[in-house]
Amino acid sequence: MKAVEVHDLAFRYRNGRVLDGISFVVEAGEVLGVIGPNSAGKTTLLRLLSRVLVPETGKITLFGRDLDALSKREVARTVAVVPQEFQVAFPFTVGQVVAMGRYPHARGIGFETGEDRRAAEQALEETGTRHLAGKYLDQLSGGEKQRVVIARALAQEPRILLLDEPMAHLDFNHQMEILRLLRRLKAERGLTIILVSHDLNAAAGCSDRLLLLKGGTVLTAGRPEEVMRAEILESAYGCPIWIGTDPQTGMIRILPRP
Amino acid sequence: MRRRLLGVMAVLTAGLAAAVVLALSVGTVGIGWVQTMAILGANVLPLPVFWTEAEETIVLTLRLPRVLLAVVVGSALSLAGAGFQAISRNPLADPAVLGVSSGAAFGVVMGVFTGFGAGAGVLLLPLFGAAGALVAAVTVYGIASIEGRLPIQTLLLAGVVVSLFFSSAIMVASALIRAEELRGIVFYLIGQLRLTDYPTLGVVVGCLLVGTGLIYLQALPLNLLAAGEEAAAQLGAEPERVKRIIFVACSLVTGAAVSVSGSVAFVGLMVPHAVRLCLGPDNRLVIPASLLAGAMFLVLTDTLARTVAAPVEIPVGAVTSFLGAPVFAYLLRTRYRGVYP
Numbered sequence: 001m002k003a004v005e006v007h008d009l010a011f012r013y014r015n016g017r018v019l020d021g022i023s024f025v026v027e028a029g030e031v032l033g034v035i036g037p038n039s040a041g042k043t044t045l046l047r048l049l050s051r052v053l054v055p056e057t058g059k060i061t062l063f064g065r066d067l068d069a070l071s072k073r074e075v076a077r078t079v080a081v082v083p084q085e086f087q088v089a090f091p092f093t094v095g096q097v098v099a100m101g102r103y104p105h106a107r108g109i110g111f112e113t114g115e116d117r118r119a120a121e122q123a124l125e126e127t128g129t130r131h132l133a134g135k136y137l138d139q140l141s142g143g144e145k146q147r148v149v150i151a152r153a154l155a156q157e158p159r160i161l162l163l164d165e166p167m168a169h170l171d172f173n174h175q176m177e178i179l180r181l182l183r184r185l186k187a188e189r190g191l192t193i194i195l196v197s198h199d200l201n202a203a204a205g206c207s208d209r210l211l212l213l214k215g216g217t218v219l220t221a222g223r224p225e226e227v228m229r230a231e232i233l234e235s236a237y238g239c240p241i242w243i244g245t246d247p248q249t250g251m252i253r254i255l256p257r258p
Numbered sequence: 259m260r261r262r263l264l265g266v267m268a269v270l271t272a273g274l275a276a277a278v279v280l281a282l283s284v285g286t287v288g289i290g291w292v293q294t295m296a297i298l299g300a301n302v303l304p305l306p307v308f309w310t311e312a313e314e315t316i317v318l319t320l321r322l323p324r325v326l327l328a329v330v331v332g333s334a335l336s337l338a339g340a341g342f343q344a345i346s347r348n349p350l351a352d353p354a355v356l357g358v359s360s361g362a363a364f365g366v367v368m369g370v371f372t373g374f375g376a377g378a379g380v381l382l383l384p385l386f387g388a389a390g391a392l393v394a395a396v397t398v399y400g401i402a403s404i405e406g407r408l409p410i411q412t413l414l415l416a417g418v419v420v421s422l423f424f425s426s427a428i429m430v431a432s433a434l435i436r437a438e439e440l441r442g443i444v445f446y447l448i449g450q451l452r453l454t455d456y457p458t459l460g461v462v463v464g465c466l467l468v469g470t471g472l473i474y475l476q477a478l479p480l481n482l483l484a485a486g487e488e489a490a491a492q493l494g495a496e497p498e499r500v501k502r503i504i505f506v507a508c509s510l511v512t513g514a515a516v517s518v519s520g521s522v523a524f525v526g527l528m529v530p531h532a533v534r535l536c537l538g539p540d541n542r543l544v545i546p547a548s549l550l551a552g553a554m555f556l557v558l559t560d561t562l563a564r565t566v567a568a569p570v571e572i573p574v575g576a577v578t579s580f581l582g583a584p585v586f587a588y589l590l591r592t593r594y595r596g597v598y599p
Contacts, residue, residue: 052491076494083492089347089484090539100482104494109542110478111259156493 001063003028003160003192004049009058011048019044019216022058026209028159031186031193033207033224035200037237040213042196043084046162049194051075062160076104080153084164086145088137094148095133098123101155123154126188127181143174150181160192161185167202175199179206200254204228212236228252263543270550274329277554281325281561282317286568289313326459327451327518328560328574329553332525334466334515336552339526340533340545341473341508342395344480345501346408349531350589352582353512354523356413357420358394362509362516364424365390367431369517381461388465388513394420395505407486449522449575451560458518465514470549472507476500477541484539522556522575524582529555531589 004026011019019041026032034042047053049060051067060067062078070078080101088097101123102116112120124130127147137145146166153161163182167175179202185191197203203210203224210227212219214236220227233241233254240257283294293309297317300307335353342351342358353359369386373379401416402408479500482490487497515522529552530544537543556574559581563574 047488050492052488071494072491072496073494076492079492081489081492083489086485086489090349090534092481092484092539096481096538096540097485100485100493103478103482106478109475111542 001028002026002061003030003063004032004194005059005061006049007059009045009048009060010056011044011053012056013044017041017044017216019048021217022213024211024218024221026192026194028063028192029186029190030208031182031195031206033203033210034194034196034213035198035203035210035227036213036219039215041216042213043164045213046081046164046194046196049160049162050079050081073104076156076158078158079160079162080156080158082146082149082153082161082163082166084168086137086149091136093133094129094135094137094140095120095124097137097148098129098133098151098155101152104156119157120151120155123151126154126185127151141174142169143171143177146170146174146178147181150178154185154189158191160194163193163195165196165198167197167199175202182206200228200233201252204252204254224252228254259542263546266537266543266547267550270547270554274550274554274557277557278325278329281328281557282321284561284565285316285321287313287316289317323454323456323459324451324560325557327454328556330459330462330466331451331515331519331522332529332552332554332556333549334462334469334511334552335522335525336529336548336555337466337470337473337526337545338508338512338515339552340530340541340548341480341504342526343530344483344541345504346413347484347486348408348410348413349534350410350414350527350586352524352527352586353391353508353516354421354521355527355586356395356398356417357422357424358391358398358509358512359516359521359523360421360424360428361394361397362387362391362513363521364427364431365393365513366517367428367435371431371435380458383458384461384465384514384517386513387515387517388510390424391509391513391516392506394424395509399505449520449578450573451519454518462514462518465510469507469511469514470545472503472510474545476503477545480504480541481539520575523579524586525552525556525578527589528578528582528585531585 002025007023009019009022017039022045034045036042048055067075099112099116099120102112102119105116124133127150129144129147129151132140132144132148140148166178170178182193183206186193195203195207207224209222210224211221212227219236220232228243230241230243242255242257244253246253279291279294283289283291293313294317296305297309297314299305338353339351342353342356343349365386366383369383374382374386398416398420402412404412479490479495482493482495483497483500490497530548533544533547533551537547559577560574563572563577566572
């Protein structure tokens with residue numbers, strides 16, 4: 001089953017930045033890492049997939065259904081987004097922020113149902129944030145906050161999770177914590193995950209396949225060992241790159257060379 | 259949640275009722291609160307008459323219309339404040355601070371100017387006010403928004419500019435208006451609860467009910483907007499539609515309130531803030547609670563305004579500004595951490 005099919009997608013911002021001729025497929029239950037240099041169009045691609053932006057041409061289908069044909073709430077029941085920045089203007093508690101993820105399922109004025117409470121509880125449980133439910137977002141550490149934002153996305157009960165730089169601004173320990181969480185969500189919820197990251201090591205470590213973008217087009221796509229090759233990455237990033245293997249785990253390691 | 263809402267509404271309704279009785283019983287002639295309640299109750303219950311005719315006239319004819327007006331204006335301004343704060347993601351938004359009240363006052367003056375100041379035309383003045391408020395609100399938003407966000411600095415400056423513009427426009431218009439109509443116009447500038455006839459009050463109440471319904475139906479999407487428009491859209495809300503509805507509804511209630519009271523500042527700022535301090539920021543609670551708390555607040559401040567220096571009456575707008583300006587300054591210094599998303 002194909003979770004996401006993108007065919008010949010094009011989009012242009014008013015300030016000239018573009019995505020052009022993007023095509024790829026993500027299988028259900030797969031983790032796709034989207035990598036590439038700055039202004040390659042990675043975040044724009046996530047915005048198009050979550051229907052915040054509408055493509056100029058091209059087609060996106062989610063589980064065989066045309067994204068155009070879905071209502072906004074249907075989209076939000078299929079796709080949840082963990083944005084790069086998340087700030088709340090008023091002092092909502094963690095519990096309230098996570099419960100907001102239930103909006104795509106709400107009816108009428110939107111008082112929570114038992115089903116809403118159960119889904120929010122489960123999301124808090126899975127991300128290990130239940131003990132934070134009464135706190136405010138600005139009382140949390142970076143790692144805690146990121147898990148709360150993921151919990152909000154899980155409360156949507158989506159089939160596809162989009163994450164924009166989920167490990168940015170986090171220390172090693174918390175980066176690994178997020179990676180373990182994503183692996184568990186893939187295994188236990190069968191979520192399809194699309195992950196945008198600048199961190200090539202993390203992307204290579206947790207993705208089944210990688211999509212390398214540059215200047216708004218797809219440079220290469222494939223399994224991590226196919227994409228993480230010095231000549232490919234050097235042409236994408238324009239600097240010398242060393243690629244090796246971690247002797248203990250056998251994982252690919254990538255380092256830029258000055 | 260539903261039970262909490264009902265509990266809060268019950269407490270606030272009781273508080274409002276107590277405030278109304280208090281407002282009806284104090285003044286130049288003091289009337290006991292038991293008598294006041296009995297005079298009110300005699301309309302529906304067969305009570306033995308133990309009060310004088312003069313007392314009945316004071317309560318029902320002199321004080322009641324003004325107290326009802328305070329109820330309506332206080333609810334309308336607090337509701338509009340809560341709505342503007344939610345869409346601008348900014349606790350400092352208030353119809354007067356944003357210049358929306360000035361726009362409404364200008365709309366009302368235009369209504370008078372074009373011949374709706376007398377007879378049945380008076381019933382349309384709330385709608386003139388609403389139109390002026392909407393023009394001002396949309397203008398402020400247009401000036402202040404930068405790439406879809408409303409930074410606090412530009413929002414406040416845009417409010418000042420729009421407010422000054424419409425105040426000047428009112429002065430120009432009032433210079434052109436005939437002298438006998440001028441006296442009425444001046445009320446729109448100070449913010450004072452005047453005695454109004456019941457049909458006009460009915461129109462204002464109608465606007466308030468429509469506005470309340472429109473805003474309350476958006477309570478949940480307004481919560482989502484606290485995390486920014488893109489985050490709200492990704493949850494399936496439609497930020498542009500929500501903003502349009504809130505702009506229209508808040509302008510309607512502000513315009514209606516201003517058409518009978520002029521610009522009473524800071525009610526829309528203080529009341530929702532106090533409500534959020536007690537109940538948290540969930541708009542499903544904040545909106546209905548602000549409505550009742552705002553009514554209670556203005557009934558009490560207007561009672562203060564007409565008794566503190568009796569027999570001289572202070573405009574209630576002056577009292578709310580005396581209370582509100584320090585609260586505004588406090589919020590600006592403490593609640594403002596950089597630009598909201």
